[in-house]
Amino acid sequence: MPAAESITLKDRKDWRYIGKPVPIVDLHDMTHGTATYGIDVVMPGMKFASIERPPVLLGQVRSFDDTETLKVPGVEQVVRMPVPKEPLGFQALGGLAVVASNTWAAMEGRKKLQIEWEDGANAAYESAAYRSTLEAATKQPGDIRRMEGDIEAAFGNGAKTLEATYYSPHFVHAPMEVPAAVASVKDGKCEVWACCQDAQSLRTTTAQAIGMDEADVTAQVALLGGAFGRKSKPDFGAEAAIISKAIGAPVKVTWTREDDVRNGYYHAAAAQYVRAAVDDAGRPTAWHHRTVFPPIMSLFEPGKKTPGTWELDFGLTDLPYDIPNLCIESGAADVHVRIGWKRSVQNIFHAFAVNSFTSELAAEAGRDHLDYLLELIGPPRQVDLAKGGVTDYFNYDSSLEAYPIDTGRLAHVLKLAAEKAGWGRELPERPGVRQAMGLAVHRSFLTYVATVMEVGVSDDGDVSIPRIVMAVDAGTVVNPDRVKAQMEGACIYGMSAAIYGEITAKDGRVQQSNFHDYPVARITDAPREIEVHLVESTAPPGGVGEPGVPPFAPALCNAIFAATGKRIRALPIVQHDLSAT
Numbered sequence: 001m002p003a004a005e006s007i008t009l010k011d012r013k014d015w016r017y018i019g020k021p022v023p024i025v026d027l028h029d030m031t032h033g034t035a036t037y038g039i040d041v042v043m044p045g046m047k048f049a050s051i052e053r054p055p056v057l058l059g060q061v062r063s064f065d066d067t068e069t070l071k072v073p074g075v076e077q078v079v080r081m082p083v084p085k086e087p088l089g090f091q092a093l094g095g096l097a098v099v100a101s102n103t104w105a106a107m108e109g110r111k112k113l114q115i116e117w118e119d120g121a122n123a124a125y126e127s128a129a130y131r132s133t134l135e136a137a138t139k140q141p142g143d144i145r146r147m148e149g150d151i152e153a154a155f156g157n158g159a160k161t162l163e164a165t166y167y168s169p170h171f172v173h174a175p176m177e178v179p180a181a182v183a184s185v186k187d188g189k190c191e192v193w194a195c196c197q198d199a200q201s202l203r204t205t206t207a208q209a210i211g212m213d214e215a216d217v218t219a220q221v222a223l224l225g226g227a228f229g230r231k232s233k234p235d236f237g238a239e240a241a242i243i244s245k246a247i248g249a250p251v252k253v254t255w256t257r258e259d260d261v262r263n264g265y266y267h268a269a270a271a272q273y274v275r276a277a278v279d280d281a282g283r284p285t286a287w288h289h290r291t292v293f294p295p296i297m298s299l300f301e302p303g304k305k306t307p308g309t310w311e312l313d314f315g316l317t318d319l320p321y322d323i324p325n326l327c328i329e330s331g332a333a334d335v336h337v338r339i340g341w342k343r344s345v346q347n348i349f350h351a352f353a354v355n356s357f358t359s360e361l362a363a364e365a366g367r368d369h370l371d372y373l374l375e376l377i378g379p380p381r382q383v384d385l386a387k388g389g390v391t392d393y394f395n396y397d398s399s400l401e402a403y404p405i406d407t408g409r410l411a412h413v414l415k416l417a418a419e420k421a422g423w424g425r426e427l428p429e430r431p432g433v434r435q436a437m438g439l440a441v442h443r444s445f446l447t448y449v450a451t452v453m454e455v456g457v458s459d460d461g462d463v464s465i466p467r468i469v470m471a472v473d474a475g476t477v478v479n480p481d482r483v484k485a486q487m488e489g490a491c492i493y494g495m496s497a498a499i500y501g502e503i504t505a506k507d508g509r510v511q512q513s514n515f516h517d518y519p520v521a522r523i524t525d526a527p528r529e530i531e532v533h534l535v536e537s538t539a540p541p542g543g544v545g546e547p548g549v550p551p552f553a554p555a556l557c558n559a560i561f562a563a564t565g566k567r568i569r570a571l572p573i574v575q576h577d578l579s580a581t
Contacts, residue, residue, distance in 0.1 A: 022481065049239075052115065077099050088299055123508035131167060144389075147388055148324070155275075160278050165271065165272065165569065168571045181234075183244040188212075266337045266338065267340070271293070283376075285325060312330055315351050318443070348497070355554030370424075383405035417533070421531075433457065449487070
């Protein structure tokens, strides 16, 4: 590699491709059905497997009878999967694999397995009680992650104290293509093909699962039919390798939708308590925010109940408001399911609480939310986290020198989105529908995104979204067409989670199974218009795959409040009665 200082980069005015829209190279194959996704991979002599996994995390098979399974035409054998040990990481979950000459036979044979399970300690997990525990924990002192000023004195002197508790449930990724992998273990070597986001992790995890040197494992990444973070966790690749080694033949493991919903990695449920001391003008003099959620690090550290500092850095430690007294805390939470990262990670619930509470403060002060929020953001500056004792801010693995927390850029996207949306204008009348606009703004993955949406709530309580306007400052944009597509997709993904998404459990078992009880947005639900406005910038490029998600839920809920007067502090929205009666 040449020394960096020896390279002269092309001047921006001479760029031929950067900043210009370019169609993706495999679009034709995707739209004509010729692309090879992970679920499409086929090898000569390949067998097919379907796995009955424990219904409770860390459960295992006590005994089983496969007599009827082996009678199903096409079924060849049943393989007992190894029992996982903590830390779980990306291990296979155990259970029994039915191996057959075709997928249908494997799945039919699996239905006939007679299994007695040993559920283990997580059988006591029940989601309603868990929510109550999380919310109770937010009322107790936690670990201080950022502290500025004298928080208690400020509350003692405040003209008024406002407070709210917010909750978001477990979500599952639910990509359209379920996890699928093909593996062939032969002659001391292993090849594994999977719809995986992380080839390195796929290779390492597979090698560990079958006790093979990593140098003897080749990982092939197929096209992904959706991922959102689920497919960076290659447990399904490990499963295929384990079975291939056991039967001495190539094998494809295909998850069902029910497997994906009931045995996945889940976005952390979270409870947050926020209080503010406000002066006579309704402006906060102090902000106290406590968050409690099961940490991702529990995958890698058995018994881990408190989040790592980087997990708070996703949208909370870096609170950008110009408030003199500030306290950010986190609490502890037990873990009963596999907690994994999902598109935008903890930014999802932190942005929901932060942007919802600013709306509540503005309403209490009798102020326009846009004006109020711009005042909270304050003058253009770079947020100095060191003032609050934060010395190890994650900043998405980038330096604060190159990517500072810039309130000027944050305010700019907010003003741009509001301008393009016509904030404050009267919406066209729709009989039987209460209408309003809502907004939210958030920095995540080094990118600033503001979302303004028009929302209608029918007298029966149905929610519709005629229009969404987004402003995005992602620094130097390489391909604007792809950035806009990511933002549009983020709206649909955010809509699915905010309105419908909820994973619940009883007796340790996830209650949902498919799209009938874990819905995603349909075409008839989708916003009629999504506008994306990109800010011209010379800053280095930021992320675009995830930053569009966090502002969605709070902008939607703030609009619903403006339309109906009903405040939503817990997701999903479908649980709330929004009817006019």
